[in-house]
Amino acid sequence: MSEGAVTLAASTRRRGVGRRVDRAFGILTAASGSLVLLVLAYMVLTTTNTALPVFRAEGISFVTGSEWLPSRGVFGILPFIYGTLVTSAIALVIAVPISVGLSLYLTEVAPAWLRGPVGYAVDLLAAVPSVVYGLWGVFVLLPLFLQPIAEALGSAFGFLPIFAPPASGISYFGAGVVLGIMIIPIISALAREVFRAVPADDRYAAYALGATRWEMIWGAVIPRSRAGLVGAVMLGLGRALGETIAVALLVGSRPSISASVLQPGYSMAAVIANQFQEADAPQIRALVGVGVVLFAITILINMAARLLVWRMVAER
Amino acid sequence: MNRSTRHFSRLLVAATAGALLVGSLALLGCGGDVVPAGGSATTVGGSATTGGLLTASLTGVGATFPEPLYLEWVGEFVTNVEPGVKVNYQGIGSGGGIQQLTQMTVDFGASDAPMSDEEIAAAETASGATVLHIPTVFGAVAVAYSLPDVTDLKLDQETLADVFLGTVTTWDDPAIVALNPGVTLPSAAISVVHRSDSSGTTSIFTGYLTKVSPAWSDTVGAGKDVRWPVGIGGQGNDGVAAVIQQQEGSIGYVELAYATEVGLPTVSLRNQAGSFIAPSLASTSAAGAGVDFPADLRFSLSDSPASEAYPIVGATWILAYDSMADPAKAEALRAFLTWALNEGAPVAEDLGYAPLPDDLRALALAKVDEVGSR
Amino acid sequence: MSGAPARRSASGGPTTPMPDALLARGPSPRRLWTDRAASAAMLATVALALLPVVLIFYYIIREGFSAMNWEFLTQSMPYSFRKEGGGFLNGLIGTLIMVGVATAVAVPFGVLAAVYLVEYGKNGLLAQLIRFFSDVMTGVPSVFVGLFVYTAFVVPFGFGALMGAAALAIIMLPIIVRSTEEMLKLVPLEIKNASYALGAAKWQTVTRVVLPSALPGITTGVLLAVARAAGETAPLILTALGSLTITTKLLGEPISALPLAIFDGARTPFAAGQARAWAGALELLLIVLVFTLLARVASSRSSISR
Numbered sequence: 002m003s004e005g006a007v008t009l010a011a012s013t014r015r016r017g018v019g020r021r022v023d024r025a026f027g028i029l030t031a032a033s034g035s036l037v038l039l040v041l042a043y044m045v046l047t048t049t050n051t052a053l054p055v056f057r058a059e060g061i062s063f064v065t066g067s068e069w070l071p072s073r074g075v076f077g078i079l080p081f082i083y084g085t086l087v088t089s090a091i092a093l094v095i096a097v098p099i100s101v102g103l104s105l106y107l108t109e110v111a112p113a114w115l116r117g118p119v120g121y122a123v124d125l126l127a128a129v130p131s132v133v134y135g136l137w138g139v140f141v142l143l144p145l146f147l148q149p150i151a152e153a154l155g156s157a158f159g160f161l162p163i164f165a166p167p168a169s170g171i172s173y174f175g176a177g178v179v180l181g182i183m184i185i186p187i188i189s190a191l192a193r194e195v196f197r198a199v200p201a202d203d204r205y206a207a208y209a210l211g212a213t214r215w216e217m218i219w220g221a222v223i224p225r226s227r228a229g230l231v232g233a234v235m236l237g238l239g240r241a242l243g244e245t246i247a248v249a250l251l252v253g254s255r256p257s258i259s260a261s262v263l264q265p266g267y268s269m270a271a272v273i274a275n276q277f278q279e280a281d282a283p284q285i286r287a288l289v290g291v292g293v294v295l296f297a298i299t300i301l302i303n304m305a306a307r308l309l310v311w312r313m314v315a316e317r
Numbered sequence: 318m319n320r321s322t323r324h325f326s327r328l329l330v331a332a333t334a335g336a337l338l339v340g341s342l343a344l345l346g347c348g349g350d351v352v353p354a355g356g357s358a359t360t361v362g363g364s365a366t367t368g369g370l371l372t373a374s375l376t377g378v379g380a381t382f383p384e385p386l387y388l389e390w391v392g393e394f395v396t397n398v399e400p401g402v403k404v405n406y407q408g409i410g411s412g413g414g415i416q417q418l419t420q421m422t423v424d425f426g427a428s429d430a431p432m433s434d435e436e437i438a439a440a441e442t443a444s445g446a447t448v449l450h451i452p453t454v455f456g457a458v459a460v461a462y463s464l465p466d467v468t469d470l471k472l473d474q475e476t477l478a479d480v481f482l483g484t485v486t487t488w489d490d491p492a493i494v495a496l497n498p499g500v501t502l503p504s505a506a507i508s509v510v511h512r513s514d515s516s517g518t519t520s521i522f523t524g525y526l527t528k529v530s531p532a533w534s535d536t537v538g539a540g541k542d543v544r545w546p547v548g549i550g551g552q553g554n555d556g557v558a559a560v561i562q563q564q565e566g567s568i569g570y571v572e573l574a575y576a577t578e579v580g581l582p583t584v585s586l587r588n589q590a591g592s593f594i595a596p597s598l599a600s601t602s603a604a605g606a607g608v609d610f611p612a613d614l615r616f617s618l619s620d621s622p623a624s625e626a627y628p629i630v631g632a633t634w635i636l637a638y639d640s641m642a643d644p645a646k647a648e649a650l651r652a653f654l655t656w657a658l659n660e661g662a663p664v665a666e667d668l669g670y671a672p673l674p675d676d677l678r679a680l681a682l683a684k685v686d687e688v689g690s691r
Numbered sequence: 692m693s694g695a696p697a698r699r700s701a702s703g704g705p706t707t708p709m710p711d712a713l714l715a716r717g718p719s720p721r722r723l724w725t726d727r728a729a730s731a732a733m734l735a736t737v738a739l740a741l742l743p744v745v746l747i748f749y750y751i752i753r754e755g756f757s758a759m760n761w762e763f764l765t766q767s768m769p770y771s772f773r774k775e776g777g778g779f780l781n782g783l784i785g786t787l788i789m790v791g792v793a794t795a796v797a798v799p800f801g802v803l804a805a806v807y808l809v810e811y812g813k814n815g816l817l818a819q820l821i822r823f824f825s826d827v828m829t830g831v832p833s834v835f836v837g838l839f840v841y842t843a844f845v846v847p848f849g850f851g852a853l854m855g856a857a858a859l860a861i862i863m864l865p866i867i868v869r870s871t872e873e874m875l876k877l878v879p880l881e882i883k884n885a886s887y888a889l890g891a892a893k894w895q896t897v898t899r900v901v902l903p904s905a906l907p908g909i910t911t912g913v914l915l916a917v918a919r920a921a922g923e924t925a926p927l928i929l930t931a932l933g934s935l936t937i938t939t940k941l942l943g944e945p946i947s948a949l950p951l952a953i954f955d956g957a958r959t960p961f962a963a964g965q966a967r968a969w970a971g972a973l974e975l976l977l978i979v980l981v982f983t984l985l986a987r988v989a990s991s992r993s994s995i996s997r
Contacts, residue, residue: 020892030803031811033800034804034807034821035821036800037828037868038821040828040861044839047843048842051842070543071515072515098736105733110730122741123741125744126747129922129976130922130923130924130950130975130976132922136953136969137746143563145746167506171560185743211718213718213723214726215730216726236830242832243833246924246925246954250958254550254551255513255545265550273838275514277838278413279410279413285842288838292835299830299832302830303826304823304827307823376944405945407932422849555772575960579961
């Protein structure tokens with residue numbers, strides 16, 4: 002019997018009180034569920050409301066203005082939007098090849114005994130809290146890797162505007178590298194699911210046609226995984242956009258726009274965390290406005306990613 | 318389920334229930350006591366000059382410029398003088414101190430930049446009380462740098478401004494070389510470090526540069542935060558010191574205590590009289606001698622004409638209201654400030670801060686008496 | 692066929708090329724070369740991915756261990772960052788209080804919401820909305836949650852443990868809702884029907900049959916949410932503010948938390964403060980790992996598997 006029929010049969014035998022308790026319980030659970038929606042709605046409403054005066058006063062120049070000088074009441078957040086996008090882009094450039102290669106290895110190439118430990122080790126990266134990433138980034142990665150590499154890039158490729166000197170490890174580059182490391186486990190975990198979802202038949206078909214392993218991967222696995230991979234990458238991007246602490250420690254805290262990734266900059270999340278404590282009412286509104294813009298960008302990316310991943314999973 | 322799974326499930330349920338129970342108890346507000354910092358250090362044999370009978374919990378935020386000193390003062394005061402008083406001081410920058418005082422989320426603020434007339438008006442409108450500026454010590458804004466083999470560096474006013482303007486970009490620039498004969502300077506790029514938060518230290522530093530460099534005054538100007546032409550931002554004096562420490566070839570401005578404690582070399586600057594003076598307790602005190610102090614005790618000490626004075630010196634203030642809601646807190650704050658002004662000099666000198674000259678100290682003590690007096 | 696051992700890769704496909712009989716000529720050298728280069732590239736990415744893992748754990752353990760001692764675990768901060776000694780007890784207590792309160796709030800609401808999704812709403816409009824936006828909310832930047840709690844609650848009521856807990860609860864709620872929903876969906880229809888057949892009401896079935904049988908899985912989700920909340924810093928900067936002393940008050944007084952203490956220590960130039968930050972990082976990492984491990988153990992003990 003289906004569940005509905007059994008419930009109906011049972012409930013017709015119950016008296017008024019039981020049915021009322023059932024209904025009350027049902028309402029309680031529905032209310033709890035609605036709480037999620039209510040909290041989200043309330044978050045969006047209060048923050049937008051708080052920031053509204055700044056939006057109205059500055060208009061579109063809030064988002065397009067590149068001057069941020071709270072002491073003079075100037076609030077242009079373009080440097081932060083730019084910094085968030087640049088650091089996230091660097092993070093993707095680093096994380097996507099590594100995650101995709103790693104996931105392909107784990108699903109297609111690795112012997113069974115290796116899959117578990119390596120996958121587990123990479124998933125450990127997800128367990129490390131972001132403040133620990135920040136601490137490690139500043140005291141270990143910066144002197145060991147970020148500063149030398151930044152200086153090397155600056156001297157070798159300094160003629161390119163993107164690598165123009167003076168080079169610093171505390172820059173978009175430094176923050177981007179740590180962000181990249183942080184999102185590897187996110188992209189990789191989803192990518193593994195996506196690759197595993199490719200039917201084995203497709204693989205056998207490729208082999209039957211005489212493909213090498215790489216040709217099988219390229220011809221059978223990857224085309225089927227495109228949507229899911231894009232979704233995985235976008236989820237990683239969503240995480241990178243919102244990351245605060247590691248970026249605050251490594252980006253250089255400089256509200257300006259620079260073409261070179263080796264220069265200090267700022268990001269939306271970092272400026273909120275750094276400046277809110279000392280902010281007066283107008284600056285607080287401006288920072289809330291920054292938060293609203295960040296929220297809007299992150300939510301759009303996350304919604305698109307979820308839709309893509311849902312569709313891929315549903316197609317399975 | 319088999320038996321071991323059932324046991325384990327029960328264990329997990331118990332643990333989760335325990336966690337929920339702790340959380341719920343906390344939620345019911347079963348905690349209300351407050352433990353003073355450093356554990357219970359009882360002072361045997363009586364030590365307090367005030368009898369150690371006060372009980373209050375004070376929160377203050379603001380400048381990182383005097384933070385090393387204030388934390389030492391708090392430690393000594395709470396351990397030896399008034400164990401019943403708890404003082405929580407957070408260094409978030411002078412701008413933050415002024416803001417939180419205006420919003421009345423703290424009991425006192427601290428700033429190295431005296432409040433402007435607009436800021437005072439805003440605070441007094443919000444609180445309905447008068448703002449009191451109580452100077453505590455003078456401190457030097459040292460220009461610290463990190464170059465491994467260079468222990469002595471001299472700069473004059475124009476070159477200093479040029480470095481922070483970004484027009485002098487390498488350590489072996491002719492201007493720097495000319496001022497430092499005999500010192501081998503690398504050809505590395507200069508990495509400027511400045512404050513990313515709203516800072517009284519910045520106010521003192523940029524105020525000085527505005528006075529001595531027309532180029533600076535035209536392009537950047539003075540203030541608690543300015544449009545820096547170049548540089549990496551550090552959060553607080555400690556953040557700037559940390560960045561200088563981490564990045565070779567960098568130069569920035571910090572309160573002297575940070576440079577000394579962290580082991581960063583400091584630049585000897587040319588003062589108005591023409592001598593190259595290193596920041597120190599002596600050169601800081603020299604800058605404060607013979608100054609006429611206005612009645613509201615807001616003043617600037619930079620670019621002193623005295624011959625032995627370090628050119629970038631500032632005072633730092635505690636900001637409080639003359640009317641406080643809680644009389645116990647007012648009494649505790651008065652006790653703390655009185656003790657600090659009278660007994661805190663040795664600790665201050667240890668860290669390189671110059672205690673106030675006697676005439677100013679008397680004026681400051683008079684202001685302390687007004688705290689929370691209405 | 693020749694005796695090539697039939698090993699399997701994760702996808703179930705063969706890991707060795709086809710038997711010789713079918714490969715009279717084999718792929719061209721160029722194709723073989725591409726295949727080998729691709730394998731080398733994949734191995735390189737594995738090495739690149741494992742390198743940070745090794746570096747992070749090595750340095751945290753090395754620096755944290757040398758700075759960690761009994762005094763660190765049981766003492767609060769000394770009154771100045773410059774001072775040696777002391778510990779992060781103020782942070783530990785703050786984290787325990789705020790995470791505890793957040794869990795006490797988020798778990799009941801989250802589990803009940805998941806019950807709604809699985810037992811009542813199923814595929815109705817409300818349920819779909821809740822599901823979609825829960826997923827979306829897991830991606831909200833935690834600093835934004837802190838900003839919301841700041842403007843809505845801290846400005847009128849001041850900083851405090853309750854504010855920090857509120858921010859953490861908002862972060863934990865969607866995670867618990869979605870993971871509990873997945874676990875509840877796996878409860879077999881048979882045992883639910885058996886309960887109804889015995890005359891149980893729906894609410895009795897849910898509370899006495901469905902929830903208990905999904906308990907290990909639910910615990911997994913809760914433990915993972917707790918691990919996530921314990922490591923959050925940004926929302927706490929805006930709601931709890933931080934403190935150098937131990938506080939147990941819930942409202943009106945700023946309170947420290949382990950990640951906050953580490954964040955401050957990461958920005959200090961004083962060696963003593965930096966050493967404490969490393970020890971704190973090791974402590975926090977251990978706490979998070981313990982919860983993550985417990986979660987894995989719970990999920991493996993679950994009698995319901997996918």
